[in-house]
Amino acid sequence: MSFDRRVFEAKGYLVVPGFVDLHTHLREPGFEDSETIETGRRAALRGGFTTICAMPNTEPAVDSPGLLKELIGRGHDVGGARVLFVAAITRGRKGRELADMVELAQAGAVAFSDDGSPVEDARLFRSALEYARASGRPIIEHAQDLALSAKGVMHEGSVSARLGLPGMPAAAEEAAVARDLALARLAGARLHLTHLSTAGSVELVRHAKADGESVTCDVTPHHLAMTDEWVAGSRAFAWEGEDRAPRGVPYDSSTKVNPPLRTRADVRALWAGLEDRTVDAIATDHAPHSSVKKDVEFDQAAFGISGLESALALVLGGVRAGWAPLETVIDALTTGPARALGIDRPEGDWVVIDRDAEWMPRADELASKGKNTPLIGRTLIGRVVATVVAGEVRYEGVVGVAEAISRR
Ligand SMILES: [Zn+2]
Numbered sequence: 022m023s024f025d026r027r028v029f030e031a032k033g034y035l036v037v038p039g040f041v042d043l044h045t046h047l048r049e050p051g052f053e054d055s056e057t058i059e060t061g062r063r064a065a066l067r068g069g070f071t072t073i074c075a076m077p078n079t080e081p082a083v084d085s086p087g088l089l090k091e092l093i094g095r096g097h098d099v100g101g102a103r104v105l106f107v108a109a110i111t112r113g114r115k116g117r118e119l120a121d122m123v124e125l126a127q128a129g130a131v132a133f134s135d136d137g138s139p140v141e142d143a144r145l146f147r148s149a150l151e152y153a154r155a156s157g158r159p160i161i162e163h164a165q166d167l168a169l170s171a172k173g174v175m176h177e178g179s180v181s182a183r184l185g186l187p188g189m190p191a192a193a194e195e196a197a198v199a200r201d202l203a204l205a206r207l208a209g210a211r212l213h214l215t216h217l218s219t220a221g222s223v224e225l226v227r228h229a230k231a232d233g234e235s236v237t238c239d240v241t242p243h244h245l246a247m248t249d250e251w252v253a254g255s256r257a258f259a260w261e262g263e264d265r266a267p268r269g270v271p272y273d274s275s276t277k278v279n280p281p282l283r284t285r286a287d288v289r290a291l292w293a294g295l296e297d298r299t300v301d302a303i304a305t306d307h308a309p310h311s312s313v314k315k316d317v318e319f320d321q322a323a324f325g326i327s328g329l330e331s332a333l334a335l336v337l338g339g340v341r342a343g344w345a346p347l348e349t350v351i352d353a354l355t356t357g358p359a360r361a362l363g364i365d366r367p368e369g370d371w372v373v374i375d376r377d378a379e380w381m382p383r384a385d386e387l388a389s390k391g392k393n394t395p396l397i398g399r400t401l402i403g404r405v406v407a408t409v410v411a412g413e414v415r416y417e418g419v420v421g422v423a424e425a426i427s428r429r
Pocket residue numbers: 136137163216279280
């Protein structure tokens with residue numbers, strides 16, 4: 022079945038290049054009850070992502086060329102989206118000694134990250150940046166001052182005070198961003214700051230870019246759409262009024278994510294960053310968890326939202342509200358992340374979108390094993406109709422699409 026975009030455009034669908042996700046958790050090896058390479062790649066296609074970057078916080082961590090090569094091989098064996106692998110910066114992601122970064126790059130690592138466990142030792146992080154520069158790969162950094170955010174389970178602010186939950190202040194992210202920018206400048210390395218969530222972080226990157234620094238960054242769909250009020254039971258997107266939106270329940274662990282959902286002012290700042298290209302990419306931080314890790318008390322639950330399949334609808338909501346142009350958002354899902362990784366966007370990857378389709382995520386219909394999203398049962402607008410990898414239709418989300426193609 023070959024793909025002709027004109028057939029879809031004639032039907033009123035939007036056809037754009039396949040999305041590239043800089044930040045996906047596939048959980049294999051070690052946590053296959055939460056996700057596998059295969060289920061994650063199918064979930065990616067449903068979300069319009071044709072290339073995804075798997076994070077190395079598996080068990081064992083992806084810190085050796087042998088394991089990396091094995092995973093690359095497994096990635097070739099199953100269908101779905103293309104998968105690239107991010108290797109660990111330090112052995113076991115423990116932050117004590119560097120992994121064999123040059124060998125990992127030679128074995129096919131697309132970037133380096135200790136995501137979830139930021140490298141606290143500034144001297145070690147400096148040498149990691151130097152090795153990354155030598156190997157021609159970026160460091161994807163999860164910026165968080167662990168001492169400042171310790172024990173926090175949500176954004177520190179008026180909502181956390183009301184709910185009586187320990188908070189993570191915005192400064193825990195911003196202090197780490199400032200440090201990371203200073204070290205990247207010192208090392209002359211390419212730094213990519215992932216899942217920035219605060220207005221202050223975006224402002225720091227804006228200044229660094231104005232100074233000509235080699236820094237890129239991404240934000241997630243959930244930080245673009247939801248505020249910390251969601252932890253208190255709101256289900257109003259940042260661009261909606263509370264009165265018109267449905268309500269959820271407070272302390273729902275599916276709203277627990279790191280970095281945490283922030284304030285509406287932070288959300289607006291992320292959109293402003295997209296609009297002026299301070300923010301290069303939208304990355305999902307797709308973090309599937311099995312129910313045993315999520316269906317527990319809020320403060321005990323694992324951090325993370327299963328995000329691949331709802332990403333597009335969330336960002337289209339902001340576009341509809343006029344918070345950024347469609348082209349900007351599509352760029353942040355396609356060329357922006359490819360540029361941040363220093364890769365060419367693969368040819369022949371397309372996603373067909375129905376911008377007006379209303380749908381509702383249902384746990385049993387998600388391809389991901391991770392059902393941990395506060396969007397279950399929430400009406401969303403905008404859906405992937407078909408996803409094409411290397412000219413081949415690998416996902417069809419709407420009845421009749423195959424017919425349209427086979428008529429060609
Ligand atoms: Zn992270």
